[in-house]
Amino acid sequence: MRKNGSEVDNFTIPTILKACAQVLMTRLGKEIHGFAIKNGLDGDAYVSNALIQMYSECGSLVSARYLFDEMPNRDVVSWSTMIRGYHKGGLLEEALEVMREMHFMNVRPSEVALISMVSLFTDVADVELGKAIHACVVRNCKDEKLGVAIATALIDMYSKCGNLAYAKQLFNRLNQNSVVSWTVMISGYIRCNEINEGIRLFAEMIEENVFPSEITILSLIIECGFVGDLQLGRWLHAYILRNGFEFSLAMANALVDMYGKCREIRSARTLFDGMKSKDVMIWNAVISAYAQAHCIDKAFELFIHMKVSKVRPNEVTMVGLLSLCTEAGALEMGKWLHTYIEKQGLEVDVILKTALVDMYAKCGDVNGAYRLFSEAIYRDICMWNAMMAGYGMHGCGEEALIFFIDMERSGVKPNDITFIGLLNACSHAGLVTEGKSVFDKMVHGLGLVPKIEHYGCMVDLLGRAGLLDEAHEMIKSMPLRPNMIVWGALLAASKLHKNPSMGEIAATQILEIEPQNYGYNVLMSNIYAVANRWNDVAGVRRVMKEIRVKKEPGFSSVEVNGLVHKFIRGGMVNWKS
Protein backbone atom coordinates (compact mmCIF):
# COMPACT_ATOMS: atom_id res chain seq x y z
CA MET A 1 0.00 0.00 0.00
CA ARG A 2 2.89 2.35 -0.47
CA LYS A 3 2.35 5.47 -2.41
CA ASN A 4 4.95 7.87 -3.77
CA GLY A 5 7.61 5.90 -2.01
CA SER A 6 6.26 6.89 1.35
CA GLU A 7 6.71 4.52 4.26
CA VAL A 8 3.36 5.51 5.67
CA ASP A 9 0.31 3.55 4.64
CA ASN A 10 -3.37 3.99 5.29
CA PHE A 11 -3.25 1.83 8.39
CA THR A 12 -0.55 3.84 10.08
CA ILE A 13 -2.32 7.16 9.65
CA PRO A 14 -5.53 6.18 11.42
CA THR A 15 -3.48 4.84 14.32
CA ILE A 16 -1.66 8.15 14.71
CA LEU A 17 -4.91 10.07 14.31
CA LYS A 18 -6.50 8.12 17.14
CA ALA A 19 -3.58 9.02 19.34
CA CYS A 20 -4.01 12.70 18.38
CA ALA A 21 -7.67 12.55 19.29
CA GLN A 22 -6.90 11.03 22.66
CA VAL A 23 -4.58 13.86 23.64
CA LEU A 24 -6.64 16.46 21.80
CA MET A 25 -3.87 17.46 19.45
CA THR A 26 -5.83 19.13 16.70
CA ARG A 27 -2.77 20.81 15.26
CA LEU A 28 -0.86 17.59 14.73
CA GLY A 29 -4.05 15.99 13.47
CA LYS A 30 -4.42 18.73 10.87
CA GLU A 31 -0.84 18.24 9.73
CA ILE A 32 -1.47 14.56 9.28
CA HIS A 33 -4.59 15.42 7.34
CA GLY A 34 -2.47 17.55 5.04
CA PHE A 35 0.03 14.75 4.75
CA ALA A 36 -2.68 12.27 3.82
CA ILE A 37 -3.97 14.57 1.08
CA LYS A 38 -0.47 15.11 -0.30
CA ASN A 39 0.10 11.39 -0.49
CA GLY A 40 -3.26 10.59 -1.96
CA LEU A 41 -4.39 8.59 1.04
CA ASP A 42 -7.47 10.68 1.79
CA GLY A 43 -9.63 8.72 -0.62
CA ASP A 44 -9.50 5.72 1.66
CA ALA A 45 -12.60 5.30 3.83
CA TYR A 46 -10.55 3.99 6.72
CA VAL A 47 -8.40 7.13 6.70
CA SER A 48 -11.37 9.46 6.26
CA ASN A 49 -13.25 7.87 9.14
CA ALA A 50 -10.24 8.29 11.40
CA LEU A 51 -10.01 11.94 10.36
CA ILE A 52 -13.69 12.49 11.12
CA GLN A 53 -13.17 10.92 14.51
CA MET A 54 -10.07 12.97 15.23
CA TYR A 55 -11.78 16.25 14.33
CA SER A 56 -14.95 15.51 16.26
CA GLU A 57 -13.11 14.39 19.37
CA CYS A 58 -11.04 17.54 19.26
CA GLY A 59 -14.26 19.52 19.11
CA SER A 60 -13.93 20.62 15.47
CA LEU A 61 -17.30 19.31 14.42
CA VAL A 62 -17.53 21.66 11.47
CA SER A 63 -14.37 20.13 9.98
CA ALA A 64 -15.63 16.65 10.76
CA ARG A 65 -18.92 17.35 9.03
CA TYR A 66 -17.20 18.87 6.03
CA LEU A 67 -15.14 15.72 5.55
CA PHE A 68 -18.22 13.57 6.03
CA ASP A 69 -20.22 15.50 3.46
CA GLU A 70 -17.40 15.37 0.91
CA MET A 71 -16.81 11.66 1.34
CA PRO A 72 -17.81 9.70 -1.79
CA ASN A 73 -17.49 6.28 -0.14
CA ARG A 74 -19.22 6.56 3.22
CA ASP A 75 -19.66 3.32 5.12
CA VAL A 76 -21.50 2.38 8.32
CA VAL A 77 -18.52 3.48 10.36
CA SER A 78 -18.55 6.96 8.81
CA TRP A 79 -22.18 7.40 9.78
CA SER A 80 -21.81 6.15 13.31
CA THR A 81 -18.63 8.17 13.84
CA MET A 82 -20.46 11.32 12.80
CA ILE A 83 -23.40 10.52 15.07
CA ARG A 84 -21.07 9.81 17.96
CA GLY A 85 -19.15 13.00 17.30
CA TYR A 86 -22.26 15.18 17.52
CA HIS A 87 -23.44 13.24 20.53
CA LYS A 88 -20.18 13.72 22.45
CA GLY A 89 -20.18 17.38 21.55
CA GLY A 90 -23.63 17.75 23.07
CA LEU A 91 -25.29 18.53 19.73
CA LEU A 92 -28.17 16.11 20.12
CA GLU A 93 -30.37 17.59 17.39
CA GLU A 94 -27.59 17.31 14.84
CA ALA A 95 -26.89 13.73 15.90
CA LEU A 96 -30.55 12.84 15.45
CA GLU A 97 -30.61 14.49 12.06
CA VAL A 98 -27.66 12.39 10.87
CA MET A 99 -29.43 9.32 12.21
CA ARG A 100 -32.54 10.14 10.23
CA GLU A 101 -30.46 10.65 7.08
CA MET A 102 -28.73 7.35 7.66
CA HIS A 103 -32.06 5.62 7.95
CA PHE A 104 -33.30 7.39 4.84
CA MET A 105 -30.22 6.24 2.90
CA ASN A 106 -30.96 2.66 3.92
CA VAL A 107 -27.65 2.17 5.70
CA ARG A 108 -28.00 -0.81 7.98
CA PRO A 109 -26.49 -0.06 11.41
CA SER A 110 -23.83 -2.36 12.79
CA GLU A 111 -23.89 -3.46 16.42
CA VAL A 112 -21.39 -0.75 17.36
CA ALA A 113 -23.54 1.81 15.60
CA LEU A 114 -26.61 0.58 17.46
CA ILE A 115 -24.86 0.85 20.81
CA SER A 116 -23.84 4.43 20.16
CA MET A 117 -27.36 5.28 18.99
CA VAL A 118 -28.87 3.84 22.16
CA SER A 119 -26.49 5.90 24.27
CA LEU A 120 -27.50 8.97 22.27
CA PHE A 121 -31.12 8.30 23.24
CA THR A 122 -30.02 8.01 26.86
CA ASP A 123 -29.22 11.71 26.70
CA VAL A 124 -32.27 12.60 24.64
CA ALA A 125 -34.25 11.13 27.56
CA ASP A 126 -37.57 10.59 25.81
CA VAL A 127 -39.33 7.31 26.59
CA GLU A 128 -41.25 7.13 23.34
CA LEU A 129 -38.19 7.71 21.18
CA GLY A 130 -36.37 5.27 23.42
CA LYS A 131 -38.90 2.55 22.70
CA ALA A 132 -38.50 3.26 18.99
CA ILE A 133 -34.75 2.78 19.17
CA HIS A 134 -35.27 -0.40 21.19
CA ALA A 135 -37.46 -1.72 18.39
CA CYS A 136 -34.79 -0.72 15.90
CA VAL A 137 -32.20 -2.67 17.90
CA VAL A 138 -34.40 -5.76 17.96
CA ARG A 139 -35.04 -5.52 14.23
CA ASN A 140 -31.36 -5.23 13.42
CA CYS A 141 -30.00 -7.91 15.71
CA LYS A 142 -29.72 -11.26 14.03
CA ASP A 143 -29.45 -13.21 17.27
CA GLU A 144 -32.45 -13.96 19.44
CA LYS A 145 -30.61 -12.76 22.50
CA LEU A 146 -29.14 -9.32 22.87
CA GLY A 147 -25.45 -8.95 23.63
CA VAL A 148 -24.45 -7.81 27.12
CA ALA A 149 -23.13 -4.50 25.86
CA ILE A 150 -26.23 -3.48 23.97
CA ALA A 151 -28.55 -4.75 26.69
CA THR A 152 -26.65 -2.65 29.24
CA ALA A 153 -26.94 0.37 26.98
CA LEU A 154 -30.71 -0.20 26.80
CA ILE A 155 -30.99 -0.59 30.58
CA ASP A 156 -29.19 2.71 30.98
CA MET A 157 -31.38 4.36 28.37
CA TYR A 158 -34.65 3.21 29.95
CA SER A 159 -33.66 4.10 33.49
CA LYS A 160 -32.43 7.57 32.50
CA CYS A 161 -35.71 8.10 30.65
CA GLY A 162 -37.55 7.27 33.86
CA ASN A 163 -38.88 3.87 32.82
CA LEU A 164 -37.46 1.67 35.56
CA ALA A 165 -39.86 -1.19 34.88
CA TYR A 166 -38.45 -1.78 31.40
CA ALA A 167 -34.90 -1.31 32.65
CA LYS A 168 -35.39 -3.85 35.42
CA GLN A 169 -36.93 -6.36 33.05
CA LEU A 170 -33.90 -6.22 30.77
CA PHE A 171 -31.60 -6.34 33.79
CA ASN A 172 -33.26 -9.47 35.16
CA ARG A 173 -33.11 -11.13 31.77
CA LEU A 174 -29.33 -10.81 31.61
CA ASN A 175 -27.94 -14.01 33.06
CA GLN A 176 -24.57 -12.64 34.04
CA ASN A 177 -24.59 -9.08 35.22
CA SER A 178 -21.39 -7.11 35.00
CA VAL A 179 -20.25 -4.21 37.19
CA VAL A 180 -21.43 -1.96 34.39
CA SER A 181 -24.96 -3.29 34.29
CA TRP A 182 -25.20 -3.11 38.09
CA THR A 183 -23.88 0.44 37.96
CA VAL A 184 -26.42 1.66 35.43
CA MET A 185 -29.28 -0.11 37.19
CA ILE A 186 -28.47 1.33 40.63
CA SER A 187 -27.81 4.78 39.16
CA GLY A 188 -31.19 4.56 37.49
CA TYR A 189 -32.98 3.88 40.76
CA ILE A 190 -31.26 6.82 42.43
CA ARG A 191 -32.00 9.12 39.51
CA CYS A 192 -35.68 8.23 39.77
CA ASN A 193 -35.54 8.99 43.48
CA GLU A 194 -36.11 5.36 44.45
CA ILE A 195 -33.29 5.58 46.95
CA ASN A 196 -34.17 2.58 49.09
CA GLU A 197 -34.42 0.26 46.13
CA GLY A 198 -31.07 1.57 44.93
CA ILE A 199 -29.46 0.86 48.28
CA ARG A 200 -31.02 -2.62 48.34
CA LEU A 201 -29.57 -3.37 44.90
CA PHE A 202 -26.17 -2.08 45.99
CA ALA A 203 -26.18 -4.56 48.87
CA GLU A 204 -27.34 -7.30 46.52
CA MET A 205 -24.48 -6.55 44.17
CA ILE A 206 -21.93 -6.95 46.96
CA GLU A 207 -23.61 -10.21 48.00
CA GLU A 208 -23.19 -11.48 44.46
CA ASN A 209 -19.47 -10.75 44.81
CA VAL A 210 -19.50 -7.97 42.27
CA PHE A 211 -17.42 -5.09 43.60
CA PRO A 212 -18.02 -1.48 42.69
CA SER A 213 -15.41 0.22 40.56
CA GLU A 214 -14.36 3.84 40.91
CA ILE A 215 -16.77 4.70 38.13
CA THR A 216 -19.61 2.94 39.97
CA ILE A 217 -19.09 5.13 43.03
CA LEU A 218 -18.63 8.23 40.91
CA SER A 219 -21.88 7.58 39.06
CA LEU A 220 -23.80 7.05 42.25
CA ILE A 221 -22.43 10.25 43.81
CA ILE A 222 -23.41 12.18 40.70
CA GLU A 223 -26.93 10.78 40.87
CA CYS A 224 -27.18 11.78 44.54
CA GLY A 225 -26.44 15.33 43.47
CA PHE A 226 -29.05 15.01 40.73
CA VAL A 227 -31.85 14.18 43.14
CA GLY A 228 -30.36 16.06 46.10
CA ASP A 229 -30.05 13.09 48.42
CA LEU A 230 -27.50 14.26 50.96
CA GLN A 231 -27.84 11.22 53.18
CA LEU A 232 -26.80 8.70 50.56
CA GLY A 233 -24.18 11.09 49.26
CA ARG A 234 -22.61 11.29 52.71
CA TRP A 235 -22.77 7.51 53.04
CA LEU A 236 -20.95 7.07 49.73
CA HIS A 237 -18.33 9.57 50.85
CA ALA A 238 -17.74 7.45 53.95
CA TYR A 239 -17.77 4.28 51.84
CA ILE A 240 -14.87 5.57 49.74
CA LEU A 241 -12.82 6.33 52.84
CA ARG A 242 -13.61 3.01 54.53
CA ASN A 243 -12.92 0.83 51.53
CA GLY A 244 -9.65 2.34 50.43
CA PHE A 245 -10.81 3.83 47.14
CA GLU A 246 -8.36 6.18 45.56
CA PHE A 247 -9.41 9.69 46.41
CA SER A 248 -8.84 11.06 42.95
CA LEU A 249 -9.58 14.57 41.80
CA ALA A 250 -12.52 13.25 39.83
CA MET A 251 -13.90 11.76 43.05
CA ALA A 252 -13.37 15.02 44.94
CA ASN A 253 -15.01 16.96 42.11
CA ALA A 254 -18.03 14.72 42.17
CA LEU A 255 -18.33 15.04 45.93
CA VAL A 256 -17.95 18.83 45.97
CA ASP A 257 -20.53 19.06 43.22
CA MET A 258 -22.90 16.73 45.05
CA TYR A 259 -22.58 18.69 48.30
CA GLY A 260 -23.17 21.89 46.42
CA LYS A 261 -26.32 20.55 44.80
CA CYS A 262 -27.54 19.35 48.20
CA ARG A 263 -26.93 22.86 49.55
CA GLU A 264 -24.33 21.56 51.96
CA ILE A 265 -21.75 24.29 51.40
CA ARG A 266 -19.73 23.59 54.49
CA SER A 267 -18.86 20.02 53.47
CA ALA A 268 -18.17 21.17 49.94
CA ARG A 269 -15.79 23.85 51.19
CA THR A 270 -14.01 21.58 53.68
CA LEU A 271 -13.41 19.00 50.98
CA PHE A 272 -12.24 21.65 48.55
CA ASP A 273 -9.84 23.17 51.08
CA GLY A 274 -8.43 19.76 51.88
CA MET A 275 -7.35 18.99 48.31
CA LYS A 276 -3.64 19.55 47.75
CA SER A 277 -3.86 19.91 44.00
CA LYS A 278 -6.84 21.62 42.46
CA ASP A 279 -7.93 21.79 38.84
CA VAL A 280 -10.35 24.14 37.08
CA MET A 281 -13.22 21.74 37.58
CA ILE A 282 -13.02 21.64 41.35
CA TRP A 283 -12.78 25.43 41.46
CA ASN A 284 -15.85 25.61 39.26
CA ALA A 285 -17.64 23.08 41.44
CA VAL A 286 -17.07 25.04 44.63
CA ILE A 287 -17.96 28.34 42.95
CA SER A 288 -21.21 26.88 41.69
CA ALA A 289 -21.87 25.47 45.17
CA TYR A 290 -21.86 29.05 46.45
CA ALA A 291 -23.86 30.14 43.46
CA GLN A 292 -26.59 27.63 44.23
CA ALA A 293 -26.75 28.94 47.75
CA HIS A 294 -27.10 32.47 46.32
CA CYS A 295 -23.83 33.57 47.91
CA ILE A 296 -22.79 35.92 45.14
CA ASP A 297 -20.12 37.61 47.23
CA LYS A 298 -18.49 34.33 48.25
CA ALA A 299 -18.54 33.09 44.68
CA PHE A 300 -16.73 36.17 43.40
CA GLU A 301 -14.33 36.05 46.30
CA LEU A 302 -13.38 32.53 45.25
CA PHE A 303 -13.00 33.69 41.68
CA ILE A 304 -10.39 36.20 42.88
CA HIS A 305 -8.62 33.47 44.87
CA MET A 306 -8.67 31.26 41.81
CA LYS A 307 -6.88 33.84 39.74
CA VAL A 308 -4.26 34.25 42.45
CA SER A 309 -3.65 30.52 42.62
CA LYS A 310 -2.56 30.20 39.00
CA VAL A 311 -5.55 28.15 37.89
CA ARG A 312 -6.90 29.72 34.72
CA PRO A 313 -10.66 30.23 34.77
CA ASN A 314 -12.38 28.78 31.72
CA GLU A 315 -15.70 29.17 29.91
CA VAL A 316 -17.55 27.16 32.52
CA THR A 317 -16.31 29.43 35.29
CA MET A 318 -17.59 32.40 33.32
CA VAL A 319 -20.98 30.84 32.68
CA GLY A 320 -21.40 30.17 36.39
CA LEU A 321 -20.48 33.70 37.39
CA LEU A 322 -22.60 35.24 34.65
CA SER A 323 -25.71 33.40 35.74
CA LEU A 324 -25.11 34.76 39.23
CA CYS A 325 -25.02 38.27 37.79
CA THR A 326 -28.20 37.52 35.88
CA GLU A 327 -29.92 36.38 39.03
CA ALA A 328 -28.76 39.40 40.99
CA GLY A 329 -29.49 41.86 38.19
CA ALA A 330 -25.86 42.97 38.35
CA LEU A 331 -25.37 44.48 34.90
CA GLU A 332 -22.11 46.28 35.62
CA MET A 333 -20.53 43.19 37.05
CA GLY A 334 -21.76 41.18 34.10
CA LYS A 335 -20.24 43.71 31.73
CA TRP A 336 -16.99 43.50 33.63
CA LEU A 337 -17.00 39.73 33.12
CA HIS A 338 -17.72 40.24 29.44
CA THR A 339 -14.64 42.46 29.13
CA TYR A 340 -12.61 39.96 31.13
CA ILE A 341 -13.60 37.17 28.73
CA GLU A 342 -12.51 39.25 25.75
CA LYS A 343 -9.26 40.35 27.38
CA GLN A 344 -8.36 36.81 28.36
CA GLY A 345 -9.21 35.56 24.91
CA LEU A 346 -11.45 32.84 26.28
CA GLU A 347 -13.29 30.86 23.67
CA VAL A 348 -16.90 31.95 23.50
CA ASP A 349 -18.99 28.92 22.61
CA VAL A 350 -22.77 28.80 22.23
CA ILE A 351 -23.29 28.20 25.92
CA LEU A 352 -21.19 31.14 27.04
CA LYS A 353 -22.72 33.34 24.36
CA THR A 354 -26.17 32.36 25.58
CA ALA A 355 -25.20 33.13 29.16
CA LEU A 356 -24.04 36.59 28.01
CA VAL A 357 -27.18 37.24 25.97
CA ASP A 358 -29.28 36.11 28.90
CA MET A 359 -27.38 38.32 31.34
CA TYR A 360 -27.76 41.45 29.20
CA ALA A 361 -31.42 40.74 28.49
CA LYS A 362 -32.45 39.96 32.06
CA CYS A 363 -30.45 42.84 33.50
CA GLY A 364 -32.39 45.25 31.33
CA ASP A 365 -29.93 45.92 28.52
CA VAL A 366 -32.00 44.35 25.75
CA ASN A 367 -30.05 46.19 23.05
CA GLY A 368 -26.80 44.81 24.38
CA ALA A 369 -28.30 41.36 24.29
CA TYR A 370 -29.47 41.84 20.73
CA ARG A 371 -26.04 43.07 19.64
CA LEU A 372 -24.43 39.85 20.86
CA PHE A 373 -27.22 37.74 19.46
CA SER A 374 -27.06 39.28 16.00
CA GLU A 375 -23.30 38.83 15.68
CA ALA A 376 -23.41 35.16 16.69
CA ILE A 377 -22.52 32.83 13.85
CA TYR A 378 -24.20 29.80 15.33
CA ARG A 379 -27.44 30.10 17.30
CA ASP A 380 -29.07 27.18 18.97
CA ILE A 381 -32.54 26.94 20.43
CA CYS A 382 -31.32 28.02 23.87
CA MET A 383 -29.96 31.29 22.57
CA TRP A 384 -33.20 32.06 20.74
CA ASN A 385 -35.11 31.18 23.89
CA ALA A 386 -32.97 33.48 26.02
CA MET A 387 -33.54 36.33 23.58
CA MET A 388 -37.30 35.84 23.41
CA ALA A 389 -37.64 35.46 27.16
CA GLY A 390 -35.57 38.60 27.63
CA TYR A 391 -37.91 40.60 25.42
CA GLY A 392 -40.91 39.09 27.13
CA MET A 393 -39.62 39.94 30.56
CA HIS A 394 -39.46 43.63 29.69
CA GLY A 395 -42.94 43.78 28.32
CA CYS A 396 -41.89 43.58 24.68
CA GLY A 397 -44.29 40.81 23.75
CA GLU A 398 -44.59 41.82 20.11
CA GLU A 399 -40.82 41.71 19.63
CA ALA A 400 -40.73 38.25 21.16
CA LEU A 401 -43.37 37.07 18.70
CA ILE A 402 -41.44 38.55 15.78
CA PHE A 403 -38.33 36.72 16.96
CA PHE A 404 -40.32 33.52 17.03
CA ILE A 405 -41.24 33.94 13.39
CA ASP A 406 -37.60 34.69 12.51
CA MET A 407 -36.50 31.63 14.39
CA GLU A 408 -38.87 29.33 12.56
CA ARG A 409 -37.75 30.86 9.29
CA SER A 410 -34.14 30.12 10.10
CA GLY A 411 -35.02 26.46 10.58
CA VAL A 412 -34.52 26.19 14.33
CA LYS A 413 -37.20 24.03 15.89
CA PRO A 414 -38.91 25.40 19.00
CA ASN A 415 -39.05 23.31 22.16
CA ASP A 416 -41.25 23.39 25.24
CA ILE A 417 -39.12 26.09 26.88
CA THR A 418 -39.62 28.33 23.85
CA PHE A 419 -43.33 28.29 24.52
CA ILE A 420 -42.95 29.02 28.20
CA GLY A 421 -40.98 32.11 27.21
CA LEU A 422 -43.48 33.15 24.56
CA LEU A 423 -46.52 32.62 26.74
CA ASN A 424 -44.85 34.62 29.48
CA ALA A 425 -44.07 37.36 26.99
CA CYS A 426 -47.72 37.52 25.93
CA SER A 427 -48.81 37.49 29.53
CA HIS A 428 -46.61 40.42 30.53
CA ALA A 429 -47.64 42.45 27.50
CA GLY A 430 -51.34 41.63 27.91
CA LEU A 431 -51.54 39.93 24.53
CA VAL A 432 -54.36 37.53 25.33
CA THR A 433 -55.42 36.62 21.79
CA GLU A 434 -51.84 36.13 20.68
CA GLY A 435 -51.09 34.01 23.73
CA LYS A 436 -54.04 31.77 22.99
CA SER A 437 -52.94 31.28 19.42
CA VAL A 438 -49.38 30.53 20.56
CA PHE A 439 -50.74 27.82 22.84
CA ASP A 440 -52.88 26.51 20.00
CA LYS A 441 -49.92 26.47 17.65
CA MET A 442 -47.87 24.53 20.17
CA VAL A 443 -50.52 21.87 20.67
CA HIS A 444 -52.11 21.56 17.27
CA GLY A 445 -49.46 22.99 14.98
CA LEU A 446 -46.42 21.27 16.41
CA GLY A 447 -47.98 18.45 18.37
CA LEU A 448 -46.15 19.27 21.60
CA VAL A 449 -47.81 18.02 24.75
CA PRO A 450 -48.21 20.95 27.12
CA LYS A 451 -46.58 20.52 30.51
CA ILE A 452 -47.81 21.86 33.80
CA GLU A 453 -45.63 24.96 33.29
CA HIS A 454 -47.49 25.82 30.08
CA TYR A 455 -50.81 25.62 31.85
CA GLY A 456 -49.30 27.80 34.55
CA CYS A 457 -48.44 30.41 31.93
CA MET A 458 -51.92 30.23 30.43
CA VAL A 459 -53.60 30.67 33.80
CA ASP A 460 -51.31 33.62 34.43
CA LEU A 461 -52.07 35.08 31.00
CA LEU A 462 -55.84 34.79 31.41
CA GLY A 463 -55.76 35.80 35.06
CA ARG A 464 -53.70 38.92 34.55
CA ALA A 465 -56.09 40.01 31.83
CA GLY A 466 -58.93 39.69 34.33
CA LEU A 467 -60.44 36.59 32.76
CA LEU A 468 -60.58 34.77 36.08
CA ASP A 469 -63.37 32.38 35.20
CA GLU A 470 -61.69 31.37 32.00
CA ALA A 471 -58.47 30.79 33.94
CA HIS A 472 -60.33 28.67 36.45
CA GLU A 473 -61.92 26.68 33.62
CA MET A 474 -58.47 26.08 32.17
CA ILE A 475 -57.33 24.57 35.47
CA LYS A 476 -60.40 22.41 35.76
CA SER A 477 -60.10 21.08 32.23
CA MET A 478 -56.37 20.40 32.11
CA PRO A 479 -55.35 16.76 31.93
CA LEU A 480 -52.65 17.18 34.58
CA ARG A 481 -52.99 17.53 38.32
CA PRO A 482 -52.72 21.26 38.99
CA ASN A 483 -49.80 22.19 41.21
CA MET A 484 -49.01 25.09 43.50
CA ILE A 485 -47.74 27.29 40.71
CA VAL A 486 -50.94 26.97 38.71
CA TRP A 487 -53.16 27.76 41.68
CA GLY A 488 -50.68 30.43 42.74
CA ALA A 489 -51.14 32.19 39.40
CA LEU A 490 -54.90 32.18 39.88
CA LEU A 491 -54.51 33.45 43.44
CA ALA A 492 -52.24 36.30 42.35
CA ALA A 493 -54.72 37.22 39.62
CA SER A 494 -57.59 37.16 42.12
CA LYS A 495 -55.67 39.53 44.31
CA LEU A 496 -54.86 41.80 41.36
CA HIS A 497 -58.49 41.98 40.24
CA LYS A 498 -59.84 42.03 43.80
CA ASN A 499 -61.88 38.86 43.62
CA PRO A 500 -61.82 37.27 47.10
CA SER A 501 -64.14 34.38 46.26
CA MET A 502 -61.90 33.15 43.45
CA GLY A 503 -58.92 33.82 45.68
CA GLU A 504 -60.38 31.57 48.31
CA ILE A 505 -60.85 28.74 45.82
CA ALA A 506 -57.21 29.02 44.78
CA ALA A 507 -55.83 29.45 48.28
CA THR A 508 -57.76 26.46 49.61
CA GLN A 509 -56.24 24.28 46.91
CA ILE A 510 -52.75 25.59 47.60
CA LEU A 511 -52.99 24.96 51.32
CA GLU A 512 -54.14 21.43 50.60
CA ILE A 513 -51.04 20.83 48.51
CA GLU A 514 -48.65 22.57 50.83
CA PRO A 515 -50.14 23.31 54.24
CA GLN A 516 -46.85 24.44 55.69
CA ASN A 517 -46.27 27.19 53.15
CA TYR A 518 -45.93 30.39 55.10
CA GLY A 519 -46.32 32.78 52.21
CA TYR A 520 -49.62 31.36 51.07
CA ASN A 521 -50.93 31.25 54.61
CA VAL A 522 -50.26 34.96 54.87
CA LEU A 523 -51.99 35.59 51.54
CA MET A 524 -54.93 33.48 52.60
CA SER A 525 -55.35 35.33 55.85
CA ASN A 526 -55.15 38.62 53.96
CA ILE A 527 -57.90 37.45 51.63
CA TYR A 528 -60.12 36.55 54.58
CA ALA A 529 -59.32 39.90 56.15
CA VAL A 530 -60.43 41.72 52.99
CA ALA A 531 -63.68 39.76 53.11
CA ASN A 532 -64.09 40.62 56.78
CA ARG A 533 -63.98 36.97 57.77
CA TRP A 534 -62.05 37.43 60.99
CA ASN A 535 -62.74 33.95 62.36
CA ASP A 536 -61.09 32.46 59.33
CA VAL A 537 -58.18 34.86 59.70
CA ALA A 538 -57.68 33.66 63.25
CA GLY A 539 -57.90 30.06 62.06
CA VAL A 540 -55.15 30.49 59.51
CA ARG A 541 -52.95 32.30 62.02
CA ARG A 542 -53.44 29.46 64.48
CA VAL A 543 -52.43 26.89 61.89
CA MET A 544 -49.36 28.95 61.11
CA LYS A 545 -48.36 29.04 64.73
CA GLU A 546 -49.01 25.34 65.25
CA ILE A 547 -46.83 24.14 62.44
CA ARG A 548 -44.26 26.81 63.33
CA VAL A 549 -43.55 27.39 59.74
CA LYS A 550 -40.01 28.44 59.12
CA LYS A 551 -39.43 30.76 56.29
CA GLU A 552 -36.21 30.66 54.35
CA PRO A 553 -34.57 34.05 54.39
CA GLY A 554 -35.52 35.47 51.05
CA PHE A 555 -33.39 38.15 49.52
CA SER A 556 -33.38 40.59 46.73
CA SER A 557 -30.56 42.58 45.31
CA VAL A 558 -29.93 45.66 43.30
CA GLU A 559 -26.79 47.01 41.72
CA VAL A 560 -25.86 50.65 42.09
CA ASN A 561 -22.59 51.93 40.63
CA GLY A 562 -21.07 48.47 40.49
CA LEU A 563 -22.06 47.72 44.07
CA VAL A 564 -24.43 44.88 44.68
CA HIS A 565 -26.78 45.60 47.52
CA LYS A 566 -28.32 42.49 48.88
CA PHE A 567 -31.38 42.83 51.04
CA ILE A 568 -32.06 40.07 53.48
CA ARG A 569 -35.38 40.55 55.23
CA GLY A 570 -34.94 44.24 55.77
CA GLY A 571 -31.21 44.17 56.42
CA MET A 572 -28.71 45.11 53.77
CA VAL A 573 -25.37 43.67 52.80
CA ASN A 574 -22.96 45.34 50.42
CA TRP A 575 -20.45 43.79 48.25
CA LYS A 576 -17.79 45.68 46.40
CA SER A 577 -16.45 44.48 43.06
Add this chain to the structure above:
DNA sequence: CAAGACTCGC
Protein backbone atom coordinates in the same frame (compact mmCIF):
# COMPACT_ATOMS: atom_id res chain seq x y z
C1' DC B 1 -22.17 -0.89 27.51
C1' DA B 2 -21.29 2.99 33.13
C1' DA B 3 -18.70 9.05 35.40
C1' DG B 4 -16.72 14.51 35.24
C1' DA B 5 -18.66 20.92 35.72
C1' DC B 6 -21.83 25.53 32.34
C1' DT B 7 -26.60 28.37 28.94
C1' DC B 8 -32.76 28.79 27.69
C1' DG B 9 -38.51 27.92 31.09
C1' DC B 10 -40.79 27.75 36.30
